[in-house]
């Protein structure tokens with residue numbers, strides 16, 4: 001990676017990935033692009049930036065040409081619950097961006113990473129210790145577009161030699177940029193409520209287990225996979241990666257160690273619950289560990305300590 005384009009730079013992953021890549025490669029080597037433009041101050045002033053609507057292939061191609069890009073991160077997506085409320089929007093944005101990025105990557109011979117998700121699994125997938133290679137029959141439009149993105153990315157690698165690599169992210173927890181419209185968002189919102197001294201209304205039932213990860217590990221995964229010697233890769237799109245698995249009670253009790261008076265009540269969101277019910281309880285990420293050295297640094301305890309410390313400063 002010498003010159004990188006991050007599309008969707010203002011989002012939950014993008015806002016932190018751009019900063020990490022700029023630290024690593026030098027600020028002028030990382031272009032932050034988003035449809036919402038201008039970008040916020042930190043991204044705009046820290047290096048080059050441009051407006052890209054990822055459903056317009058020409059806009060991606062223009063940026064790749066102008067900045068001599070060799071690696072694209074396509075982080076454009078409508079998250080699961082929002083996409084389910086507006087399936088055509090979810091499909092058009094998810095698939096439009098992935099196809100356009102693949103075509104541009106093919107034409108300009110760049111590497112490309114389009115993250116997949118635990119949403120790429122469904123109710124027929126083994127829910128515990130979900131294998132790397134298994135049944136993928138998701139029941140959400142988000143999941144359908146993620147599986148299609150995985151397949152297309154593998155297709156472009158095999159058919160055209162495009163260097164596509166990606167991970168299946170679990171729920172991502174960060175203290176910087178809020179997610180929006182995801183099924184796993186509660187695991188971020190619960191920290192904000194605790195630090196603000198508010199009661200937390202949990203939209204998912206007790207016993208709803210899902211994989212989760214702290215953002216610094218998610219950023220390491222994004223970068224490490226793109227840097228590994230491709231000769232080591234047996235898989236490409238996409239690798240199971242996880243750092244922890246918990247249900248609402250477990251994260252609540254962990255936060256209560258810091259805020260003993262913190263109160264959580266349940267008010268189930270039927271859409272989010274129905275989506276979560278079809279996702280794995282916990283994935284097996286052995287292939288990522290073996291093929292490119294995936295090894296997360298944070299568990300629930302260390303993540304909770306850091307989230308609370310950082311949110312106290314922020315709020």
Ligand code: AKB
Pocket residue numbers: 079080081116117118119142169170171172179181182183184185
């Ligand atoms: C969502 O909940 O939609 C995302 C995801 C797991 O892909 N956070």
